Amino acid sequence: MNPPNTSIVRTAADVEATIANQTAGVASIISHQVLGDVDHVIEMDHGRIVASGTHEQLVAEGGWYATQVQRQREGEQMLSVMNELTPGIAVQR
Secondary structure, three states: OOOOOOOOOOOHHHHHHHHHHOOOOOOOOOOOOOOOOOOOEEEEEOOEEEEEEOHHHHHHHOOHHHHHHHHHHHHHHHHHHHHHHOOOOOOOO
16 A cells, blocks of 8 residues: 555655654654654664663663764764865765
């Protein structure tokens, strides 16, 4: 089944744009990357739910999710520095 409002997105930017354009209802997003602006996060490992809560709750717990948030922030900071050091060459994730 493929309802008309179903979309397949490939990048974090696509996902965040889809969330921003969602006017009502529920959206389920499966991502291997930490996303902002979501109401609830479910962390799964091999098909089992291992943690569930808001972004803030999971970061405060200091588990796997918090580690991924930190790694993503470090990666974004690295890209920012690389873009500053290489003007005219866009470095993207």
